[in-house]
Amino acid sequence: MYFLHGGHKRWLSAFTVTTGFPILILPIAVSYKRHRFLITTRLAAASGLLGLLLGFNSYLYSFGTAYLPVSVASLVGSSQLAFTAAFAFLIVKQRFNHYTVNAVVLMTLGSAVLGFHMDGDIPKGESKGKYALGFFMTIAASATHALFMTLLQYTQGKARVPVDYVVVLQVQLVISMVATLFCVVPMIINGDFQNLAREAAEFRLGEKKYYMIVVLAAIGLQVMIIGSLGLVLCSSSLVDLRCALYFLSMFLISNNTNCRNAM
Numbered sequence: 001m002y003f004l005h006g007g008h009k010r011w012l013s014a015f016t017v018t019t020g021f022p023i024l025i026l027p028i029a030v031s032y033k034r035h036r037f038l039i040t041t042r043l044a045a046a047s048g049l050l051g052l053l054l055g056f057n058s059y060l061y062s063f064g065t066a067y068l069p070v071s072v073a074s075l076v077g078s079s080q081l082a083f084t085a086a087f088a089f090l091i092v093k094q095r096f097n098h099y100t101v102n103a104v105v106l107m108t109l110g111s112a113v114l115g116f117h118m119d120g121d122i123p124k125g126e127s128k129g130k131y132a133l134g135f136f137m138t139i140a141a142s143a144t145h146a147l148f149m150t151l152l153q154y155t156q157g158k159a160r161v162p163v164d165y166v167v168v169l170q171v172q173l174v175i176s177m178v179a180t181l182f183c184v185v186p187m188i189i190n191g192d193f194q195n196l197a198r199e200a201a202e203f204r205l206g207e208k209k210y211y212m213i214v215v216l217a218a219i220g221l222q223v224m225i226i227g228s229l230g231l232v233l234c235s236s237s238l239v240d241l242r243c244a245l246y247f248l249s250m251f252l253i254s255n256n257t258n259c260r261n262a263m
Helices: 010-018 021-035 042-064 070-077 080-091 098-116 128-159 164-189 196-202 207-234 237-262
Strands: none
Touching: 010 042, 010 164, 010 207, 021 164, 021 207, 042 070, 042 128, 042 164, 070 128, 080 128, 128 207, 164 207, 196 207
16 A cells, blocks of 8 residues: 555565564563563574564565566565575475375466566556566565574474463564664665655555554554464464465455455
């Protein structure tokens, strides 16, 4: 929605992915008397490195979605299943059954077919070159996000820290803080903060809705990350991705229904 209605700052879009981390401070503070800090120094350091990877991943996704329709970007992003399966096999020695293999093959082929039929979905006024760049940047984002999730699972396994909601929140706080700082530096260099008011004034939905979209996106994405990290730490990166693909399917069905109704 941000790019669709006149937003063009890719680093700001990446920034909103993790900048909602202050909402984690209150639950962590409430649980501090009982649990203190459960993550070890080693796990905190690993979480910081993962935060750098997540910040880079957020920028790749932001870059890709700036040039792709939402439905196309979502479908291309579903190729993350193939990357997650590969990294899970190589890094955490994940075992597979034939259902997982079938899902990996089908989703990968779906993304490939989508890439070979780009002409009909190119947004108006956008070149085929930018569309192709957005496509491949989204593929790269899927690969880095798959690596992030798998490394998170691997790190937790090596740290041997019992997982509960406090550990999930503390790990997420470190990751999100580092990822946010990763995005803040280029935003300062590019002058994004100084030009924020001007972009808000030129936003096609209005200035108030501009700030509302940014704030609600930051909060909503942080809540989504809580669930995602919880699934990875308590089960596996593949389980997390299966849940994500379920919601992706619901989105695409809803999007297709709305398009038919509009016609």
